[in-house]
Amino acid sequence: MFKKILIANRGEIAVRVIRACHEMGIAAVAVYSEVDRASLHVRKADEAYPIGAPAASESYLNIQKILDVAARSGADAIHPGYGFLSENAKFARACADAGVKFIGPSAAAMDAMGSKTKARQAMERAGVPFVPGTSRGLESFEQAEEVAARIGYPIMLKAAAGGGGKGMRLVHGANELKSALEGARSEAERSFGDSEVYIEKAIINPRHIEMQILADEHGNTVYLGERECSLQRRHQKVVEEAPSPIVDPDMRRRMGEVAVRVAQAAQYTNAGTVEFLVDQQKNFYFLEMNTRLQVEHPVTELVTGLDLVHLQIHIANGEPLPFTQNDVMIRGHAIECRIYAEDPDNNYFPSPGKITLLLLPSGPGIRRDSGMYEGWNVPMDYDPLLAKLIGYGTDRDQAIGRLTRALNEYFVGGIKTNISLFRRILSDADFRAAKIDTGFLDRLLARKDDHAVSPTDPQATEVAVIAAGMFAVLGQAAAGAGERPVLSGTTDKQSAPSNWKRAAYREGLQ
């Protein structure tokens, strides 16, 4: 087994991997940029090495600096976490060249998944379902008519050179096809200088469901069930759950078998995720494969009872999977909320800064994977994910109940977070009825927040008034890590009060 693992990441996922290392008796090496010296992952690691300036390109994305630390610390493996270098084939190759084990798939498997055309050909041979359509441009209106009739309306016309919605047309029926095709072609010509247009079956309000797989280095590949990830904002997942409320055992087996074939077609090893679009008739189509550990892996861990990071390390160590497909059981229901440092009242704008007060939820069925602590200054340089709060229960209703309860216990003061958004989502009737798709969150946010305006307790305002007065009376003694006391003559906001000043102030009060 590895003696020492370097974690080429930061934040909650670095802490998550360090914990797994310690659970397995492996030493953990942290790397950190200039603004991350005080970050939690540095505190939890056995060794920590600075790797440069805050900009990720100067630190967490700098392959040479990370390999230098691996050599200096004597680490025999590197866990990349998610994001940063986790899906970088060049990095995986550089690790292999340096004689350090990369905990993830081979560079060749990443390359195969990264290239759209190569991957698609291999998958088509393996019988993986794609969204029906033509992969090459349409030659004539007659051909378009014929293809559209074959795959069935509604269809989507897409510019081959396209992106950003330009040159795209949704067509509901044959009578709209001709003008839509002309429109899409001329728009594609104007926007990209290329009028090539192809047809795809339009999937209206799809669900986004993904399948977790694990593959060892001896040819064994298993699937660990699906995650429902339809709740997204700007293509960013916000809430994930396992199992999906619409997937039954038969559909799980069919999706799982496709996912295993996708992985095998690329000779994939270690943990990976195969993403699918699912239409309203529950047809599923291959979208892409993520060649890393996912942010939302805890929901799978809770319903399968497996530890994916432990398994990643065992697989990288060359061990065969310790179980077979038949041993994998889904039990209970888990839901994850991604707690971001962002301001719900200001269009979810990022909100870095100092955490002045942190009250943590706990109790039955609650898991919290976090990279923050009270007094920490959330840097402005990286992704705003602070923590993940996961609720687990016998069934979906209980998981929702526990998560709602835990969200009410959770308090992050000093910066803004999206915790209030999760209260809205979890109390929404459609969410509770599992009527969700990728358009759900935009529709919810377009409605007015009927919770924020009407506090449930009419007495609460008076309580706030009384408490505000009490905090003022108690003054410095009642103040935590905040910017300044409620009432004070010394309003020097430029420099945070030093501990010496605080002590002197307290003594002056006695």
Next chain:
Amino acid sequence: MTYDIAIDGKNYRLDLNQIDGRWHCQLDGREIEVDAVLARPDVLSLRIGNKAYEVKCERVVSDLHIWVGSVRYAAEVRDPRSLRGRARAVDEHGPKKLTAPMPGKVVRILVTQGAEIEAGAGVLVVEAMKMQNEVKSPKKGTVQKILVNEGAAVNAGDVLAIVE
């Protein structure tokens, strides 16, 4: 102690006295029975009658937020006898400081020193976590001073510019 407390634009007069560890509380002249324990800095456990509340206090830059359960109230506390309270009222008409709403980097300055601007006009753009936010003028007036350069790193509450 007597405080004038404003919450959501409404003003309250609160008389609070702590005698032998017990609180005596009058809200707008109404006697209210309160029992309070400071559970830890910034967290009060309150009993009003027999109802129990966990109240959190959050101070960010010049804002004071009181959270009752999961509901946030923006509060302003003034001591009616203090000079500072009065001085502040006068302050409204003088020069206004524009402060950074969050730590970040000044990516653009939109006006020049001495320029005339309307209330709500953008003065500078501050970037954090790959998102840009415009800092707007709180009043109509003249840009008296710009205190930062493009590219400068700023902390929450730092004064960026002064509008007269």
